[in-house]
Amino acid sequence: MRTSSFFLLFLVFSFAVFSQNNILIKNVNVWDGTSDRLNNNVSVLIEGNLIKMVSKNISEPDGATILDGKGRTLIPGLSDAHVHLSATMSDRETRNEAHWMYTSIRTAKAAENFLMLGFTTVRDLGGPVFGIKRAVDEGLIVGPRIYPSGAYISQTSGHGDFRSANEPSVQLSGGQLHPADLLGWSYVVDGVPEVLKASRENLRKGATQLKVMAGGGIASDFDPIHSVQFTIEELQAAVQAAADWDTYVAVHIYESKGAIRALNAGVKCLDHGHLLNEETIKLIKEKDAWLVPQAFWTDTPASFWVPGSNVIPEALNKKIKPVLEGTDTVFKLAKKYDINVGFGSDAYGDLGYESYALTEFTSRAKWYTPIEILKQATSENARLLSLSGKINPYTKGKLGVIEKGAYADLLIYDGNPLENIAVVANPQQYLKLIMKDGKVYKNDL
Numbered sequence: 445m446r447t448s449s450f451f452l453l454f455l456v457f458s459f460a461v462f463s464q465n466n467i468l469i470k471n472v473n474v475w476d477g478t479s480d481r482l483n484n485n486v487s488v489l490i491e492g493n494l495i496k497m498v499s500k501n502i503s504e505p506d507g508a509t510i511l512d513g514k515g516r517t518l519i520p521g522l523s524d525a526h527v528h529l530s531a532t533m534s535d536r537e538t539r540n541e542a543h544w545m546y547t548s549i550r551t552a553k554a555a556e557n558f559l560m561l562g563f564t565t566v567r568d569l570g571g572p573v574f575g576i577k578r579a580v581d582e583g584l585i586v587g588p589r590i591y592p593s594g595a596y597i598s599q600t601s602g603h604g605d606f607r608s609a610n611e612p613s614v615q616l617s618g619g620q621l622h623p624a625d626l627l628g629w630s631y632v633v634d635g636v637p638e639v640l641k642a643s644r645e646n647l648r649k650g651a652t653q654l655k656v657m658a659g660g661g662i663a664s665d666f667d668p669i670h671s672v673q674f675t676i677e678e679l680q681a682a683v684q685a686a687a688d689w690d691t692y693v694a695v696h697i698y699e700s701k702g703a704i705r706a707l708n709a710g711v712k713c714l715d716h717g718h719l720l721n722e723e724t725i726k727l728i729k730e731k732d733a734w735l736v737p738q739a740f741w742t743d744t745p746a747s748f749w750v751p752g753s754n755v756i757p758e759a760l761n762k763k764i765k766p767v768l769e770g771t772d773t774v775f776k777l778a779k780k781y782d783i784n785v786g787f788g789s790d791a792y793g794d795l796g797y798e799s800y801a802l803t804e805f806t807s808r809a810k811w812y813t814p815i816e817i818l819k820q821a822t823s824e825n826a827r828l829l830s831l832s833g834k835i836n837p838y839t840k841g842k843l844g845v846i847e848k849g850a851y852a853d854l855l856i857y858d859g860n861p862l863e864n865i866a867v868v869a870n871p872q873q874y875l876k877l878i879m880k881d882g883k884v885y886k887n888d889l
């Protein structure tokens with residue numbers, strides 16, 4: 445009698461714990477996303493889309509799929525906090541030549557490419573991706589978790605004003621929005637009411653944060669890098685609209701003047717920031733804001749900037765050169781003041797360019813240790829993403845860590861990226877398993 449009730453209890457217990465599609469990964473060295481060392485020779489039990497247990501002693505549950513890690517290294521899925529999944533063609537092609545449906549298919553392909561490099565989560569900082577995010581979440585297509593921003597919010601003449609020289613201003617001409625902009629590429633707006641409307645339009649469509657252009661950019665023709673974009677009242681309007689949805693604003697900015705204005709308006713994340721001075725870095729620290737700079741640009745060939753060419757035209761180089769020259773200073777300052785640094789590549793362009801996002805790992809090694817870089821691309825980015833507050837779409841488990849209750853987003857490498865960051869940058873050679881949301885997308889174990 446005692447034996448049978450114990451057996452019954454065991455059955456009930458095992459059904460409750462192991463009834464779903466369980467996967468037991470045995471014999472792996474685990475890096476949990478936050479600590480400074482590996483937890484050697486452990487097993488990880490996955491139940492549904494969450495991690496159920498990480499332990500040295502997990503008995504093989506009935507019916508579970510068993511994967512033998514063979515002593516390899518298991519880490520949390522990577523995240524990239526600055527991507528543009530929909531920007532796989534030039535602005536001209538996207539706006540004037542390609543059918544939106546073709547652009548969407550390319551966007552889906554870019555999403556798949558990011559996942560297959562090991563990025564299980566991305567923050568999309570501008571462009572139409574709401575439909576792609578939905579399709580990924582529903583399992584219709586393959587891709588990472590997506591935190592979308594929707595359309596760039598730009599002032600007239602700002603970094604998101606993609607008009608050609610002959611296209612009239614919508615406001616001045618009383619004309620209509622460009623069809624591409626209607627699809628959600630960019631809202632060109634001026635004044636507080638228009639900024640509020642654009643912000644709320646993005647939030648209505650499902651933006652998890654807002655992307656505002658606060659200063660000059662490289663890829664736009666009419667705004668010098670030093671230009672400061674949007675008044676403090678306009679920036680405050682976007683921050684207010686975001687805060688009312690319990691989320692935040694990220695801005696595109698290189699120079700200190702625009703960055704200081706944005707921080708004082710309540711902006712929480714500065715993207716790029718390659719020309720920031722010490723005073724601005726201190727202000728980021730004081731405000732507990734974030735910086736997402738790009739290191740890999742200094743290590744890319746000219747063909748990254750001008751597809752099909754090995755020469756950068758003088759006008760473009762005039763914008764790129766100072767930005768690249770500022771990179772070393774800003775990374776040193778970021779490290780000196782120990783500010784919040786996210787991992788974001790801004791690696792966009794033709795399909796296949798996604799792999800430049802992996803160059804960001806090796807390029808950051810000039811300033812950071814492999815563990816510091818890996819933290820930025822996992823648990824630190826997860827802290828940044830959590831600023832989306834009550835509209836964060838992924839709150840059932842934690843992101844960017846390997847622990848009980850976290851999302852089952854994980855990678856297994858044949859090599860130790862904590863010692864050699866190049867392991868992460870060469871997925872064809874080293875990446876043996878990709879799991880996102882408890883589902884296996886690559887298995888070469």
Ligand SMILES: [Zn+2]
Nearest residue numbers: 526528569790
């Ligand atoms: Zn960008």
